[in-house]
Amino acid sequence: MPRLRRTEFPTFPYATPYAIQIELMRRVYDAAERSKTLGVFESPTGTGKTLSVLVGALSWVDDRRKARLRGEKLDDEDEDDAAGTKPSDTNEPDWLREYDTKRRKTDADEVERRRGARRAELRARAKAAETRVTLKTNAEKRLREKIESTSTTQRAIDPHTAEENEFLVDAYDSGAEGAREDLRALLRDDEEEDDDEDDFSRDEDEALRPAQQIILCSRTHSQLTxxxxxxxxxxxxxxxxxxxxxxxxxxxxxxxxxxxxxxxxxxxxxxxxxxxxxxxxxxxxxxxxxxxxxxxxxxxxxxxxxxxxxxxxxxxxxxxxxxxxxxxxxxxxxxxxxxxxxxxxxxxxxxxxxxxxxxxxxxGVKLENAVVIFDEAHxxxxxxxxxYGASVSLEQVRDVLDMLTTYVDRFETRLSASNLRYLKVLTNLTRAFVNVLQKEIAEVKKSAPEKRLTSLNDFLFECGQDTVNMFSLRRYLKESKVAHKIASYGERIRAGHDASWGGDWDGVGQVKIEAVGGSKFAVAPDPNANPRVSAVHALTSLIDALASADTDGRIIVERDESGTSASVRFILLDAASRFKRVVQQARSVILVGGTLAPIPELVSQLFPELNAATSKTVESSAHALKMFSCGHIIPRDNLLPLAVPVGPTGVSLDFTHGARSNVALIDELGRIVLNASRIAPGGACVFFPSFKYADDVYERWTKSGALASISAVKDVYREPREASALEQCLRDYAVSVRGDGAVTAGKPRGAVLLCVVGGKLSEGINFKDELGRLVIMVGLPFANIADAELKARMDHLDAGVGNQGRGRAYYEALCMRGVNQSIGRAIRHVGDYACILLCDQRWGACGTSASRTKAAKALPDWIEQRLVVPERNFGEIQMRLAQFFKARTRQS
Structure with missing residues (x-):
């Protein structure tokens, strides 16, 4: 059967979409239409990516609806067709094909009629309910005002007679009492029409539900907003x-x-x-x-x-x-x-x-026949x-062991033999975790490593629990919901309610009843008083992880820095092993992002059976991979990325881990920031590989006077480690950049913001327009290759025939994804402009502009194509920087 196609999108809300927006809409539409397609589409921030994805996907949904109304046979409507067991239409007589088309059209018309009526009814009822609630709210307000105005004003309390107040009859006013009764009746209005059913959904015809769902996921709720x-x-x-x-x-x-x-x-x-x-x-x-x-x-x-x-x-x-x-x-x-x-x-x-x-x-999310779109897919x-990670600390397993022991002691005579058996297994397992972690703390005196890696099977053997059937225990915990009961009873004990409790599981202890907005709510105990509920669920998550295949993950046992506590943590090694469940169930899966580069490594992590290194389209027996990376809508001259291999005094910029602490190098970096700050208007964001290195540089600049020199040109701010201080930092930075602060020659001084790759400011914050005219990337933010978790993942990726080098590719991709996210903070719309300084000789030595380094090739195409490597020295960089901003100033 022919596939639906679309090359124009009249539902796009703006008169003339950009060519790259049309192309992205078409790619999303085609990926949704072609079942079992995996789409990986990169569209830079500021190009209308989200809007294009929505219009492309929802146009497809609408076109499928219209195709059904025309009586067309679609690929998801005939299970025999999908299985390949039904004869082709070409073998059917014309009258039978016409009958099938007419029948499908009639059925679709009826479904569409009922669905349309349902949607119209929804909107009408929603509007009527809104009106009713408004009237009810106004009536409630008037009644409360009447009660307040007609109630007797309380006199000041005489301290000598206060103890007699309990004998004083309450103030009474017939008008107020009548208003109170009216208010109670008003508040009971909804409840009187209710019943005790759990399911409050209307019984709707299954046919009225959408034939296809678009499930759009993003990292945060603010992005979904x-x-x-x-x-x-x-x-x-x-x-x-x-x-x-x-x-x-x-x-x-x-x-x-x-x-x-x-x-x-x-x-x-x-x-x-x-x-x-x-x-x-x-x-x-x-x-x-x-x-x-x-x-x-x-x-x-x-x-x-x-x-x-x-x-x-x-x-x-x-x-x-x-x-x-x-x-x-x-x-x-x-x-x-x-x-x-x-x-x-x-x-x-x-x-x-x-x-x-x-x-x-x-x-209740169903993936079958749904198109799943992951936005911000980097x-x-x-x-x-x-x-799928899990972690539990020594304090938590001690708490759980205490709750388990108390629970079993209390209910041993009332629990079934099967429940007692599983609870005994759970208790022994928890006690074994306590013993292992206590032993780990004792090892601190022997200078044992703070973090050690082990396989799942070896860890269970170490605990003496290698004979436990983790699959059976996991199923018991899930089906019996005993963790919920243990946590509830444990909290009730802590709240002091056990003495009068008779086995009812409907709740946790409360302290008092407080009136809130006309209704009464149970007020909970201090949320910080009892962390034991989360302890039970942390242990349950770890047990769930321990039921994984031994090759899927690793266990990390580690002590804290003080050596007084320890924890056990499960890390997943193979993301594809879990993600494939989504891929197998969904109709199509689409990954979208502003910065997905390096794309081949992303694909290899999630779809390892597909080799994306050499082609934009890859076919397999089960899925088709479609990749697309579009340019930016900004004019080519609005972005100037510059490789900076040397500084103003000729010092080579070697920010590798072993060399970056060199004082001369840090001083040279200070001169680069100072010179660039004198030229670039507005705000400058400087990204460091880590908080520690940013602190080291700041300390050196303070001692050398570099910080004072930079501060004389622009205000200097530092990214705070505490999330609570971030908003104020950004507000102060914006004030310095946009005005309302000190001025130089009648203009805002501007500001320098010292940021960290992987920090809050490197992702999700828009430094558009004057907030980000200059971005400086210091070095390459490679992670610590000796880290146990990172090393385990790299070793896992390298395992197997033909996989050598995958671990290193993953390591490099982590670094470059951090770089690409950070430098992408600046350009946010078609009229924006910025300069990027890539400070490290690994971006390209002077005079090597004809060739591209490995790092440069991992940049997004729209940045890499504009990258300039100087022919001679830093003077050329400074000249290009000045020319760039001078030209932009003339344009504005």
């Missing part, structure tokens, strides 16, 4: 009133992000929030003798939950919008979002929620590693 903003600018997001094209979108997040119950969200850790939510969601009563009541945002809120779900589907909302609406309507945004997921055409979620199989399953390999 930006996606929602882009969606709203298109017809698919409702900008133009074309109901048949508007999509239903669902933003998925965890309880920690979406919970609006103060008693739960203030618990602090995600583990405790999850535990409390699960307990409160199971409770069906609000009786006063319950340790924890049912959640007032979930229990008996069926109508409000339905309305919140429908509002989420009626128009695109990010998680902040959803949480605000949930608060207003007193309904749980987390469960409303989960309920909306099956009906959504577009699902937005963070990497972690999709990559981990158990999390994906718990959310982080994807690390995200897979992090999703």
């Amino acid at each position: 930006q996606v929602i903003g882009e969606l709203r600018s298109t017809v698919f997001g409702g900008k133009v009133a074309k109901a048949e094209e508007q999509v239903a979108a669902a933003a998925i997040a965890g309880r920690a992000q979406l919970c609006v119950n103060p008693a739960v969200k203030n618990l602090g850790s995600a583990a405790r929030i999850n535990e409390r939510c699960l307990e409160m969601s199971k409770s069906k009563t609000t009786a006063k003798d319950k340790a924890v009541k049912a959640c007032p945002f979930l229990s008996k809120r069926r109508r409000a939950l339905l309305e919140l779900k429908e509002a989420a589907l009626a128009k695109p909302m990010d998680i902040e919008d959803l949480a605000k609406l949930g608060t207003t309507r007193k309904a749980c945004p987390y469960y409303a979002a989960r309920s909306a997921l099956p009906e959504a055409d577009l699902v937005l979620m963070p990497y972690a929620s999709l990559l981990h199989a158990d999390t994906r399953e718990s959310l 982080n994807l390999v690390d995200a897979v590693y992090n999703s």
Whole structure:
């Protein structure tokens, strides 16, 4: 059957898209249409990447809908076709083919009619609910004002009569009492129409659910919020009133992000929030003798939950919008979002929620026939590693052992033989972990290494637990949910509620009841008082990891710097072994990013069976790999990348690990920053390989006077290690660059910001326009090759026939990905301009501009093509720098 194709995209919200935007939309469209395609598409930040991806993917969804209405047979509609067991249409008579087309068209018309009616109903009900809630809120406000205004004003309390107050009758006013009763009736309005069903979703015809879902993932919720903003600018997001094209979108997040119950969200850790939510969601009563009541945002809120779900589907909302609406309507945004997921055409979620199989399953995310798009995909390999990593400390396993022992002692006579058997295995395993980690601390006196690497099997043998069936134990923990019960009971013991507890699992101890916004919520204990809940889940995650194949990962046992504590950590070695589950289930998988280079290494990490080193298109028996890297929309002259192999006094810039502490080299770097700061306007971002080296350089510049010289030209700021101080640092930097601070010759002085590759400022922060006119990269940020985790991954990649060199390629790719992310902070839109100084002789020696070094070839194409290597000395660099900014000043 013919494939759908599209070369023009009239739904793009701007009149004339750039050629590279059209090409990216076409690539995304084709990858979605061709089942089992793996797309890897690089489009620099500032080129409208996210908007192009959305329009390309949603145009495909819309075209598939229209093709069904025409009666066309699509590749996902006939299982016999997919299996290759049905005869070709060419062998069928014309009348039969015409009948099939007519039948498909009739069926599609009916589905589209019902689906359209459903979407129209959603929008109408959402609007009606909004009106009703507004009226109800206003009425509630008026009643509260009436109560307040008609209540007797309290007199000042005489300290001599205070002890008699308990005998004083409460102030009474008939008007106020009537208002109170009206208010109580108003607040009961939603509850009276509810029932006790768990499932608050309407029973919808399965045929009304979207035939295809687009699942778009990014690293952070803030990035997904930006996606929602882009969606709203298109017809698919409702900008133009074309109901048949508007999509239903669902933003998925965890309880920690979406919970609006103060008693739960203030618990602090995600583990405790999850535990409390699960307990409160199971409770069906609000009786006063319950340790924890049912959640007032979930229990008996069926109508409000339905309305919140429908509002989420009626128009695109990010998680902040959803949480605000949930608060207003007193309904749980987390469960409303989960309920909306099956009906959504577009699902937005963070990497972690999709990559981990158990999390994906718990959310109800279905990958079958879905197109999965990973935005900002340069982080994807690390995200897979992090999703399946696990770590537990000595303090945590001690806590778990204590909770296990207490739990078994209390319930031994009430537990089944099977439960007792597994709990005994779990207790012995936990005790073995405690013994190993205690022994590790004792080794500090023998000058043993702080970190050691071992295989999974060897670690279990060391613990004396090599006969334990980890697969069976993992299944028991998952199916019995005993970890949840142990954690709940352990916290109840700490909260002092055990004496009166009779075996009811509906909650964790509470301290008091506090009125919040007219409703009562259980107020939790101090979130810092008990970290034991997270300890149980940390151990469960480690056991889950220990059930992996021995070749999939390694165990790292390490002591802290003080030598007083130790931990055991599982690291995943093979990202592809976990990512392939996504690839196998999804219709297509598309990786998109502003800076994916070096792309071949990214592909080899996630799709090792496909060799991307020599071709833009790779076919295998199961999948087709399509790669595309586009240029930038900025004029060629708006970016000047310069290799800087030598400094102003002729010192060679050798920032290799063994040479970079040379005082003469650090002083030369100071002269480079000073000279460049005198020429470049606005802000300059200097990226160092590590925080330690940045500290060493800063200390030397302070002693040598270089810092004072630079500060005389521009204000100098340093990236803080603490995330809490980052916002203030950026605010101060922006003030110095844009004005409101000291000025020189009537203009803002500008500023120099000392940053670190891999830090908060090297990714996700936009230094557009004057905030980033100059970027200076100091050396190449290679990781410590002796690090146990890095070495284990490199050795794993090198293992096997024909794999020699893969470990080194991975090591170099880590470095270059950090470089590319950092230097990409500056150019953010079509009119932006900046200069990049690559300070290291490894970028190219003077006079070698005709050839490209290995590092230069790993740059994104649009930067590498512009790279200039000086013919003679630093004077040439300084001249080019001055000419560049002089030309840009004339243009502006």
